[in-house]
Amino acid sequence: MIQNSDLWFVIIALGAGSFAMRFAFLGLIGDRPLPEWLLRHLRYTAVAILPALVAPLVVWPSATGGQTDPLRLAAAGAAFLVGYFFKSLIGAMIAGAVVLIAGGQVLG
Amino acid sequence: MAQHNVMSSFWRGFRDALPFLLVLIPFALLFGVLATEAGLNIFETLAFSIVVIAGAAQFTALQLMSENAPAVVALVSALAVNMRMAMYSASMTPYLGSLPLWKRALVAYGLVDQSFALASAKFEASPEMPVNHRFWYFLGTVVPILPGWYIGTLVGALAGETIPSSMGLDFALPIAFVALISPMLRTPAHRGAALSASLLALGFAWLPFNFGLMVGGLGGMMVGAEIERRMGQ
Numbered sequence: 001m002i003q004n005s006d007l008w009f010v011i012i013a014l015g016a017g018s019f020a021m022r023f024a025f026l027g028l029i030g031d032r033p034l035p036e037w038l039l040r041h042l043r044y045t046a047v048a049i050l051p052a053l054v055a056p057l058v059v060w061p062s063a064t065g066g067q068t069d070p071l072r073l074a075a076a077g078a079a080f081l082v083g084y085f086f087k088s089l090i091g092a093m094i095a096g097a098v099v100l101i102a103g104g105q106v107l108g
Numbered sequence: 109m110a111q112h113n114v115m116s117s118f119w120r121g122f123r124d125a126l127p128f129l130l131v132l133i134p135f136a137l138l139f140g141v142l143a144t145e146a147g148l149n150i151f152e153t154l155a156f157s158i159v160v161i162a163g164a165a166q167f168t169a170l171q172l173m174s175e176n177a178p179a180v181v182a183l184v185s186a187l188a189v190n191m192r193m194a195m196y197s198a199s200m201t202p203y204l205g206s207l208p209l210w211k212r213a214l215v216a217y218g219l220v221d222q223s224f225a226l227a228s229a230k231f232e233a234s235p236e237m238p239v240n241h242r243f244w245y246f247l248g249t250v251v252p253i254l255p256g257w258y259i260g261t262l263v264g265a266l267a268g269e270t271i272p273s274s275m276g277l278d279f280a281l282p283i284a285f286v287a288l289i290s291p292m293l294r295t296p297a298h299r300g301a302a303l304s305a306s307l308l309a310l311g312f313a314w315l316p317f318n319f320g321l322m323v324g325g326l327g328g329m330m331v332g333a334e335i336e337r338r339m340g341q
Contacts, residue, residue: 002146002147002148002173002174003179006173006179006182007148007152007173008152009179009183010169010173010179010182010183010186011152011155011156011159011160012159013183014159014160014162014165014166014169014183014186014187014190015159015160017183017187017190018160018161018162018165018187018190018193019216019217021187021190021191021193021194021197022193022194022196022197022216022217022219023197023212023213023216024194024197024198025194025197025198025200025201026197026200026201026204026205026212026215026216026219027209027212027213027216029198029201029205030201030205030206030209030212031205031206032205034201034202037333039202040333040336040337041329041330041332041333042198042199042201042202042329043232043332043333043336044297044298044301044328044329044331044332044333044336045195045196045198045199045228045325045329046199046224046225046228046229046232046289046292047289047292047293047298047301047302047305047328047332048301048302048304048305048324048325048326048327048328048329048331048332049192049195049196049305049321049324049325049328049329050221050225050285050288050289051289051302051303051305051306051309051324051328052305052306052308052309052320052321052323052324052325052328053192053221053285053309053321053325054282054285054286054289054306055305055306055307055309055310055324056309056310056313056320057281057282058282058286059310060313061279061282063279072279072282075279075283076279076282076283076286079283079286079287079290080286080290081290082287082290083286083287083288083289083290083291084290084291084293087291088291089124089127089287089288089291090127090287091287092283092286092287092290092291093127093283093284093287096279096283096286096287097280097283100279100283
């Protein structure tokens, strides 16, 4: 059973800490110019952190208890190919969903 | 662009964010269900989601507290999971840093995986977009996402265990992010960053506190920056 005082400590401190991390650079640096080498790195934040977040979820899905699942790999692959070659977010999501659902039906 | 046009940027952000509700709401429901199972009342569960708004960190904290870990351990672990938010903040600074402080604070509160990913894709693809349009686009993405997170949590807490975990829904989140990232891989630097970040994250997945994510993310950024530097010479 979770202690009430512990719970509110965690909610408030985690909220404050998360906000501090979200605000850190936006708030403190603002429109002061950043050095070119740092800007060069920041240009790749999205295409680095999001794949790093997703890759383990694709290869070791939590729903299968971490077992690699060919169907989920195929669904992610289909989403990737459609997104990469057709530059379409919606198209890629539909491709991934179709492979996952159709494959799930076929394989039972 | 004229001031009255900012609403078109807002609505574009709003529309772009709508598909993400499909992946966000199941997660929010699940958090609501698990939090009630762990003994939180509805007010506590909802407060958790409104104050923290960070799926993975909330699950981490809840999990550890249900296992009777000390509150400080739960807190530090959840903050470690959320460390990527500082990178998001840094990455948004060149685009939004000239906004007034209160607007930057508002952006910071709404900075989550989905809004960051959408805004990054948009701002990179439209470098000429004025800063107030960027702000309204960002707000537009936040408007469906945050209430979706709150309401999903509330419904999950009210409905308890009656929500079925329908087939494959767990995989909606990875698919949505793959779909969002893949159109962004326009240059060798972007492709190199994404590929090396994925491989590093897999290779270092054994690290505690999700540090594998930070290794992959920072490593990928360094690879992308280095490829850009070499190709620019």
